[in-house]
Amino acid sequence: MNLSTILVGGAAEGDRRFVRDVLSGADWHVIETHEEASLLVQAQRHRPDLILLDERLGAGIANAVGAVRAAGRPARSTPILIFTQAASAGEDFFLIGFDGRIAKPATAEALVAALALWRPVGELTDAHRLIETFGEAAIVPLIARFRRQLTDALNGLGTTLSPDELHRIAGVAGTLGFGRISASWDRLSQGDAVSAPDARREARLTLAQIDRDPRFAVSQ
Template sequence: MENSGILLVDDEPAYRAIVAALLPAIGVVDIAGNGADAVAAVRARRYDLILADIEMPGRDGYQAVADLRAAADWAREIPIIAFTTLGPTAGEQHFIDRGFDGLLSKPFAASDLIALARRWLPVELPVIPEGDRASQLADLLGREAADAMIDRMRINLLEAVEAIDAGGDERALGHRLGGLAGTLGFPALSAAWLALEHGGIALWPTARAITEETIVRLAVRNQAGFPA
């Protein structure tokens, strides 16, 4: 079977684009949106590294890692990294005890992902300096693609506000949007949504206020022709 580099198991399109842009030296970054698709990919190709989200449709990451280990002989030894906003008290050891080899926490900076790849992969990778995540995103993806990604986040925020106001699951939405906002360069927004994930609906007024402020700021900038 062909060696294809990295398999990313995640249902969020923004993470797929960012990971693929950050790791071009490895070659192919294959994508699976759920555990079943990941197992099919592992049966078709050999990978050097697998990044797997925990909260996914269908079988979650804890179940998926066991399925992946059993899908091919080589997968018993391949590094599989938990790629998640979850922050258990035991930290990385929590995931190692459940079949993973390590942890890449969301939100993450470009340098976080590069450092992880350097640890596990026998390839040369570029040095990504620490800095503003939004600027890094524009440098990696191009300004137009980065702006489009951030505008999609603005739409996702609008939909999430409407959903929570209508009684939707604030913890699941906090999980999804908290990690994404941090990776795209919105630390205050990220902290508010991640707090919502762990603290529940009592924290919604604060998260809602920060979200509305961010939505207005992004809309004003876009209308004025400034980068998001």
């Protein structure tokens, strides 16, 4: 089985050892960084599938996340979670650029289950099929435009998007073969607030896959 790569930043030695031991036995390749300043370098060097930052980074955590989000592809779209004792992530965490939270203290089983949701998924399969049918010249620009729309929508999720805008993203996603996004964003457009974490996760995972695909690099 191919290992998924996770970059863990800022955790205390005990937490790092716990995460390393648990995830190494659950098909994750664990990379560690101890300082905010080295996070972007490690993200660009190792191209992790997921970044988990400990709240111990404190005030520097916003700078660390901001640097990744402002970077080039594929680092910019890497899912980033916060490891925290806070009761909930809240919109402030999302505005910084986080995609979700892992609660402390976490059992080994809970940690593995939570991070399993963030493994890469095969959302580009149908988009590739469209390319084979209609050609790159026709489809690649549509995917690039969808990527920009989805990025803007993800940034506005939970704050500024209307049901019509949510439904529009769901429709475009469905047309281009992104079924998981289409389903979760359609539920959200109908007022199912419970589906918001799924919508956020599916959007971020798809953006990460688009940014990693060389066929879409020339249009970004």
